[in-house]
Amino acid sequence: MQYLSxxxxxxxxxxxxxxxxxxxxxxxxxxxxxxxxxxxxxxxGLAFRDDTGKVVEVPATRSSAYLYRGRARIPASFGFxxxxxxxxxxxxxxxxxxxxxxxxxxxxxxxxxxxxxxTLAAMLVIDLQVAQQVVSYTMISRRDGHxxxxxxxxxxxxxxxxxxxxxxxxYDLETKPFPEGEVGFGKAFSGDLACGELE
Ligand SMILES: [Ca+2]
Numbered sequence: 124m125q126y127l128s129x130x131x132x133x134x135x136x137x138x139x140x141x142x143x144x145x146x147x148x149x150x151x152x153x154x155x156x157x158x159x160x161x162x163x164x165x166x167x168g169l170a171f172r173d174d175t176g177k178v179v180e181v182p183a184t185r186s187s188a189y190l191y192r193g194r195a196r197i198p199a200s201f202g203f204x205x206x207x208x209x210x211x212x213x214x215x216x217x218x219x220x221x222x223x224x225x226x227x228x229x230x231x232x233x234x235x236x237x238x239x240x241x242t243l244a245a246m247l248v249i250d251l252q253v254a255q256q257v258v259s260y261t262m263i264s265r266r267d268g269h270x271x272x273x274x275x276x277x278x279x280x281x282x283x284x285x286x287x288x289x290x291x292x293x294y295d296l297e298t299k300p301f302p303e304g305e306v307g308f309g310k311a312f313s314g315d316l317a318c319g320e321l322e
Pocket of ligand 1: 168180210212216
């Protein structure tokens, strides 16, 4: 009987773990840039792959990619996408998301920095349209005349309700060299994503 309940507990644990994947939303939070004083981080591309190695298609639209607690440094205008978030989904390494380093919110954010935590405030959310399991990602940064807005430390999280988030991957330049390759004017980094547990 004890053995049976042990087996049952294994199934319960497995079932619980699987319940937290897949995710519909993936968030990128950049904690620091190459330039320590920079909060205007920029990213030229962000792509996710499923467990068959196929790139998950996400339309490059305002509703598919947006910023929480931040805004684009250059807003979109007629015929120009500025440095808006959906530039990371367009497959073009020359168009970028760049965060406005002057963004402030009374008592919460000052010049793009979170006042309650030692990190940058802006978070990029990608809506994958449907919940799905993504197992790896590629991020393209961009050398914009200088390297100081390159992400240096970042975290990727997954969610289905935009409230509870699971840690999928954390990266720190101190522990792994960047980049893995060059794309256009950018640098490419690829990494695996774990399932994570919602918190
Ligand atoms: Ca782009």
